[in-house]
Amino acid sequence: MINQLVQHLIDQALAVQLIEREDEIYARNQILSLLCLTEFKIEDFAEKNSLEIPDLLDAIVDYACEQEIIEDMFDAKEIFSSKIMNCLMVRPSTVNQLFFEKYKQDPKTATDYFYELSKNSNYIQMKRIGNNIEYKAATEYGEIDITINLSKPEKDPRSIELERTVKKVDYPKCLLCVENEGYAGRVGHPARSNHRMIRLKLLDKTWYLQYSPYVYYNEHCIVLSETHTDMKISRETFLRLLTFVEQFPHYFVGSNADIPIVGGSILSHDHYQGGHYEFAMAKAEDDWTFEMAGFSQVTASIVKWPMSVIRLRSAQIFELVEAGAYVLAKWKNYSDEQVGILAWTGETPHNTITPIARKKGDTYELDLVLRNNRTNDEHPMGIFHPHADVHHIKKENIGLIEVMGLAVLPARLKEELVEVEQFILGKSGEVEDYHESWAEELKARYYGVASETNVESLVRKEVGKKFLKALEDAGVFKHDEVGMEGFKRFIQSL
Numbered sequence: 001m002i003n004q005l006v007q008h009l010i011d012q013a014l015a016v017q018l019i020e021r022e023d024e025i026y027a028r029n030q031i032l033s034l035l036c037l038t039e040f041k042i043e044d045f046a047e048k049n050s051l052e053i054p055d056l057l058d059a060i061v062d063y064a065c066e067q068e069i070i071e072d073m074f075d076a077k078e079i080f081s082s083k084i085m086n087c088l089m090v091r092p093s094t095v096n097q098l099f100f101e102k103y104k105q106d107p108k109t110a111t112d113y114f115y116e117l118s119k120n121s122n123y124i125q126m127k128r129i130g131n132n133i134e135y136k137a138a139t140e141y142g143e144i145d146i147t148i149n150l151s152k153p154e155k156d157p158r159s160i161e162l163e164r165t166v167k168k169v170d171y172p173k174c175l176l177c178v179e180n181e182g183y184a185g186r187v188g189h190p191a192r193s194n195h196r197m198i199r200l201k202l203l204d205k206t207w208y209l210q211y212s213p214y215v216y217y218n219e220h221c222i223v224l225s226e227t228h229t230d231m232k233i234s235r236e237t238f239l240r241l242l243t244f245v246e247q248f249p250h251y252f253v254g255s256n257a258d259i260p261i262v263g264g265s266i267l268s269h270d271h272y273q274g275g276h277y278e279f280a281m282a283k284a285e286d287d288w289t290f291e292m293a294g295f296s297q298v299t300a301s302i303v304k305w306p307m308s309v310i311r312l313r314s315a316q317i318f319e320l321v322e323a324g325a326y327v328l329a330k331w332k333n334y335s336d337e338q339v340g341i342l343a344w345t346g347e348t349p350h351n352t353i354t355p356i357a358r359k360k361g362d363t364y365e366l367d368l369v370l371r372n373n374r375t376n377d378e379h380p381m382g383i384f385h386p387h388a389d390v391h392h393i394k395k396e397n398i399g400l401i402e403v404m405g406l407a408v409l410p411a412r413l414k415e416e417l418v419e420v421e422q423f424i425l426g427k428s429g430e431v432e433d434y435h436e437s438w439a440e441e442l443k444a445r446y447y448g449v450a451s452e453t454n455v456e457s458l459v460r461k462e463v464g465k466k467f468l469k470a471l472e473d474a475g476v477f478k479h480d481e482v483g484m485e486g487f488k489r490f491i492q493s494l
Contacts, residue, residue: 001063005063006028006032006060009057009060009088010027010028010088013053013120016116016120017120018120028040031084034064034069034080034087035064035067035069052127053122054126054127055127057081057084060084061077061080064077073162075162075187075191079184079185079186082184082185082193083184083191085121086182089121089194092182099114107248108250111248111250111251111276114196117196118211123195123196124211125151125213125214128150128151129214132148132150132151133150134146135460137460137465137468139465139468141280141284141405142280144406145280145405146406146464147408147409148410148413149410150411150414151214169186173269174268175190176269177269178224178226181196182195197209197210200223202240203236205225207224209223210222217275218276220277221274222272222274223271223273223274224271224272225269228268230258230270231264231266231269231270231271233257233328234325235322237355238321238325238357240272241255241272241366242320242364244357245358245359246359248274251274252279253274254357254367254400255273256399257353257371257399259350259373260373261373261381261382262352262354262373262382263399265397281305281404282358284303284304284309285303286303286304286311287304288302289302290302294326298314298320302487303367305471306474306479307370307403307476308369308475308476308487309368309370310368310370310491311367311368312366313364313365314364315362315363317364320364324366324368327353327368330493331353331490332349332351334351334490336490338486339476339483341374341476350373352371353368353370354400355368356369356400370476370490371474371476385473385474387469387470387473390466390473391434392438393467393470394409396410398471402471403471403474409463409467417459420439420442423443424439424443424446424450424459425452426443442458442462446458477490
């Protein structure tokens with residue numbers, strides 16, 4: 001049986017062009033070695049291969065556990081699966097050579113190749129990603145995306161315990177460092193044997209392009225610095241982002257903010273996120289326009305979006321960068337106590353920007369989302385952070401992906417929302433304490449309306465409202481009279 005599984009995996013690798021026919025024997029022998037097998041019988045397998053690569057990998061890994069080649073633990077299985085796929089992968093130099101050969105034809109052809117490679121190699125975990133719950137929710141700002149993240153499996157308790165006891169290692173320094181390419185992995189650090197990166201030049205320095213193993217949207221990529229340096233939003237950030245979309249005009253790219261609370265999950269390594277997807281924020285219309293003195297080649301507007309977004313447009317990258325840098329410099333030191341904005345508390349900075357770049361036709365766009373990470377007694381997690389009334393749905397930071405209109409919600413909601421649905425229908429739903437008041441409100445609102453056929457869609461719509469409220473909480477200038485007057489005061493200061 002194991003011979004069949006190995007051969008079926010080889011056949012699938014051939015079918016998706018991970019390997020060529022000349023590589024078959026070599027690749028098979030490498031996999032046999034991992035399985036501690038010393039022979040392979042060539043047979044005419046009668047059973048037709050109907051399994052995809054992820055399923056074949058699971059079956060082979062199960063065999064390795066049964067034969068006690070590896071421990072039956074999540075981390076060990078991930079490492080072994082990644083090593084198997086590395087037997088079917090070309091070296092990074094070849095990946096880069098092929099990428100740039102295809103780039104000469106067309107940038108999209110190059111990224112299509114790399115994205116398919118990353119999926120076929122099981123580096124991008126498409127089977128697990130398929131478990132996510134995804135839908136769109138209509139709002140006054142357009143349709144926002146909702147994802148309940150089920151793609152990352154729960155850690156094995158034994159792995160967690162083992163992680164506490166193993167010696168701490170600082171190689172690679174973080175999950176984004178280039179040293180992750182081909183790294184086998186260890187307890188507490190993901191397997192990356194089958195990981196490949198594309199070398200790019202941005203402002204005469206080497207940066208790397210890779211895809212997220214758990215993509216949240218189409219071609220969700222990460223662009224990371226060669227050096228392990230802290231996140232920093234600056235003039236150079238804007239220039240790098242726009243240089244990237246100049247090279248890959250079918251992609252957007254943006255950066256998380258560079259300070260805690262409003263920043264991303266990894267602030268210790270400078271990186272951006274991009275992809276081939278149009279978020280609701282990118283489709284949002286101008287609310288009102290204004291002129292920036294000294295930047296005649298730039299058109300500027302305030303975007304109709306729950307967060308506070310300045311959109312700059314120009315056909316000239318340099319002019320756009322300078323305008324963006326000017327706004328950043330002004331915002332970093334801007335305070336307006338009438339709307340709760342303080343730039344500094346002592347020597348602690350609070351203001352920064354989440355920037356996003358894209359190209360539409362011959363015009364470059366640079367969105368500048370104004371952020372402030374100040375806290376107070378009422379909002380200890382952040383004044384411009386999801387407030388307590390939405391924490392039962394969304395408590396985590398509003399990072400780049402959420403800013404653009406995609407909610408990444410915790411896996412716990414899959415089961416918890418079903419209980420809320422049952423409660424609304426008057427059945428024995430065991431609603432979590434933190435959902436109780438919300439569930440009561442929904443039950444009263446949808447009395448006589450909710451049914452078995454529509455209750456799921458009703459609750460999903462309400463989850464969308466909660467995420468919208470989280471975005472509104474994160475906006476520094478609210479969409480009311482006081483907030484808009486405050487926004488105008490900032491614009492007038494430019």
